[in-house]
Amino acid sequence: MPKVLDEHAWGIWSRIIDKAFKAKFSRTSIEEHLRLLIRGFKEREVGLYIHFPFCRSFCKYCPYYRELWNEKAFMKYWKALLQEVKLLGEILSELDLIVVDAHAGGGTPSLGTPSFWREVLEELKSSFEWRASFGIEVNPEDLAKEDIAFGLAEAGVDEVSIGGQSFHRSLLKELGRRHDPEDVIHSIENAREAGFKLINLDLMFAIPNQDPNRALRSWVSDVETAAWMEPHQVTIYPTLMTPQCIAWSSISKGLVSQPVNMLTDFIRVAKNILERSGYSMVRIESWSRGGDYSTVNLEMVGPLLALGPGAMGFTSSYEWANVHSVSEYVRCLGNNKLPVAVSRSVSDIERAARIVADQLFCRGMIREECLVTKTGVSFSELPRGLKFCLKIMEFMGMIEDKGNVLKLTDKGLIQAHKMIWAFVLKVPCKIAEQLMDTPWPHEVIVP
Numbered sequence: 001m002p003k004v005l006d007e008h009a010w011g012i013w014s015r016i017i018d019k020a021f022k023a024k025f026s027r028t029s030i031e032e033h034l035r036l037l038i039r040g041f042k043e044r045e046v047g048l049y050i051h052f053p054f055c056r057s058f059c060k061y062c063p064y065y066r067e068l069w070n071e072k073a074f075m076k077y078w079k080a081l082l083q084e085v086k087l088l089g090e091i092l093s094e095l096d097l098i099v100v101d102a103h104a105g106g107g108t109p110s111l112g113t114p115s116f117w118r119e120v121l122e123e124l125k126s127s128f129e130w131r132a133s134f135g136i137e138v139n140p141e142d143l144a145k146e147d148i149a150f151g152l153a154e155a156g157v158d159e160v161s162i163g164g165q166s167f168h169r170s171l172l173k174e175l176g177r178r179h180d181p182e183d184v185i186h187s188i189e190n191a192r193e194a195g196f197k198l199i200n201l202d203l204m205f206a207i208p209n210q211d212p213n214r215a216l217r218s219w220v221s222d223v224e225t226a227a228w229m230e231p232h233q234v235t236i237y238p239t240l241m242t243p244q245c246i247a248w249s250s251i252s253k254g255l256v257s258q259p260v261n262m263l264t265d266f267i268r269v270a271k272n273i274l275e276r277s278g279y280s281m282v283r284i285e286s287w288s289r290g291g292d293y294s295t296v297n298l299e300m301v302g303p304l305l306a307l308g309p310g311a312m313g314f315t316s317s318y319e320w321a322n323v324h325s326v327s328e329y330v331r332c333l334g335n336n337k338l339p340v341a342v343s344r345s346v347s348d349i350e351r352a353a354r355i356v357a358d359q360l361f362c363r364g365m366i367r368e369e370c371l372v373t374k375t376g377v378s379f380s381e382l383p384r385g386l387k388f389c390l391k392i393m394e395f396m397g398m399i400e401d402k403g404n405v406l407k408l409t410d411k412g413l414i415q416a417h418k419m420i421w422a423f424v425l426k427v428p429c430k431i432a433e434q435l436m437d438t439p440w441p442h443e444v445i446v447p
């Protein structure tokens with residue numbers, strides 16, 4: 001039995017992903033990047049993601065690309081981001097793209113001042129046709145301050161995703177968070193008062209070093225408190241362990257342990273409590289009472305424009321990662337160059353597989369008609385490895401095949417969680433690990 005939720009912890013799914021998925025990104029010349037970028041967009045409606053790379057301190061198990069907050073570096077990032085929006089808008093102007101979904105993640109986007117977000121939004125709206133709500137990830141210690149909540153709403157932020165994680169002081173301390181349970185409550189209240197159209201609350205389970213006899217009780221209480229606070233949406237994440245987190249040396253010495261044998265219980269009780277409280281599942285890790293806040297779905301299926309250091313974009317046939325370094329990002333844009341570090345082409349078949357993964361494993365259902373419309377690929381033309389996997393899952397009662405609709409069963413839901421987290425640890429987390437290690441790698445190979 002694994003002790004922690006690292007890339008090896010997911011049984012058969014860790015091995016299947018090693019075998020079934022391979023991706024190689026290479027260093028790209030700007031000319032080639034521009035050519036593939038312009039040629040790659042086949043749809044006019046696109047999503048947009050901005051990476052805000054600063055945090056005031058680092059949480060113990062955080063796997064994301066972030067740098068320590070520094071006022072001077074933030075001012076340079078601000079100028080460079082405006083330049084990137086303008087440059088990308090000019091390069092893509094002939095495609096008449098329409099932005100229909102827009103989010104900023106991080107890092108801690110709530111460290112960006114209201115004037116920063118107002119200016120960024122103004123530049124975005126003058127560079128692209130804009131039909132999107134704009135959502136950002138916020139930390140409770142920021143949103144618990146009324147002036148920040150109201151300032152962000154007045155600057156044009158429509159939606160917030162609050163990184164609450166837990167209502168237990170001891171668990172927040174174990175994660176190395178800067179906030180208290182009271183901040184989570186105040187931030188939800190302030191978000192409501194400030195009038196955000198969608199409020200998502202993130203909670204984390206399987207937090208390390210808990211008394212296993214109390215872990216489930218604390219989790220039930222966290223999910224019940226979340227439902228009682230009535231955000232529009234609640235999203236649950238297992239606490240994943242990666243080499244880029246600051247606690248990795250303790251983890252690799254075996255000094256960290258997680259209640260790994262209770263994953264099914266954590267997921268099932270959250271589902272029961274939230275559905276009893278009037279929430280419906282919109283993705284396997286999210287329950288909503290209206291709307292869906294997600295920065296990840298377009299990363300999987302595209303098309304997604306990506307801005308900021310550490311952002312990853314996908315046209316539907318071409319995928320790229322921006323440099324994971326604020327100083328290099330600022331230097332590139334100072335020279336009026338897009339900050340692309342590495343990229344790769346994606347075949348129609350791979351995109352079809354990504355759409356199946358996103359719709360069936362992340363949302364619970366896929367219609368063949370929808371796959372064919374988006375990619376021209378039918379179920380029978382999917383990659384052999386994926387078809388084999390779907391057959392085995394059907395045989396084991398994890399999915400139902402209703403002709404041209406595949407549906408995840410209740411048994412399949414837990415397996416889908418395991419598959420998705422194995423994938424996240426082996427693909428996006430490994431890409432970030434390599435790009436955080438060196439800003440300009442020759443190539444990045446995953447898993």
Ligand SMILES: C[S@@+](CC[C@H](N)C(=O)[O-])C[C@H]1O[C@@H](n2cnc3c(N)ncnc32)[C@H](O)[C@@H]1O
Nearest residue numbers: 061062106107108137139163202237238239240
């Ligand atoms: C991109 S993060 C950043 C949001 C914001 N900076 C924060 O921490 O509140 C989005 C969410 O990822 C989740 N997260 C953080 N560390 C994680 C980990 N080690 N494993 C899985 N999810 C994690 C948290 O629930 C967090 O709210």
Ligand code: SF4
Nearest residue numbers: 055058059062106107
């Ligand atoms: S979890 Fe959020 S606040 Fe903590 S270090 Fe990561 S990005 Fe920053």
